[in-house]
Amino acid sequence: MADGDTVKMTLTFWRDGKAPGDTVEVPADEVHRWKGFAVLAGDSTPSGESTTPTDATKPEPKPSAQPADNAKVDEWRLYATSIGMEPDKAEKATKAELQDFVAGTTAGAQA
Incomplete structure (x- = not known):
């Protein structure tokens, strides 16, 4: 590597007064110091979505009983959808x- 070799990187976080998305030139031998703050320009930025395959046909677990009054809202959502509430409505x-x-x-049902 010759003196003056630089690599263009696109910031993914704020650093040194620059905003995410800004392109910076980094000395090639310093790229390792920018990992986590930037990606090589032209590389795709991580989407944050899992790349692990999932089994889309796996059914949601069905609760067997009504949650307690102090149960978390997610437990209530799961129960409500299991007894007929639309999932979109339950999410909101x-x-x-x-x-x-x-x-x-x-x-x-009790009447």
Whole structure:
């Protein structure tokens, strides 16, 4: 490597007053110091999505009983969708809305 060799890198985090997306020239022998802050220019930036294959046909676990009142909202979402709430609605619903849905649905089943 000759003196003056540089590598162009695209920042992925703020560094030295530069913003993510800015291109910087880094001495080739200093690239290792920029790992985690930048990627080689022209490289694709990590998407943050998992590259591990998943089994799309694997069913969601079905809860067997209504969650406790102090259970986390995710448990209420899972239960509400298992008894008929639309998944899109459940994702947007608050814990109180989920509990109201469950109460209304289970009240009809008990009558």
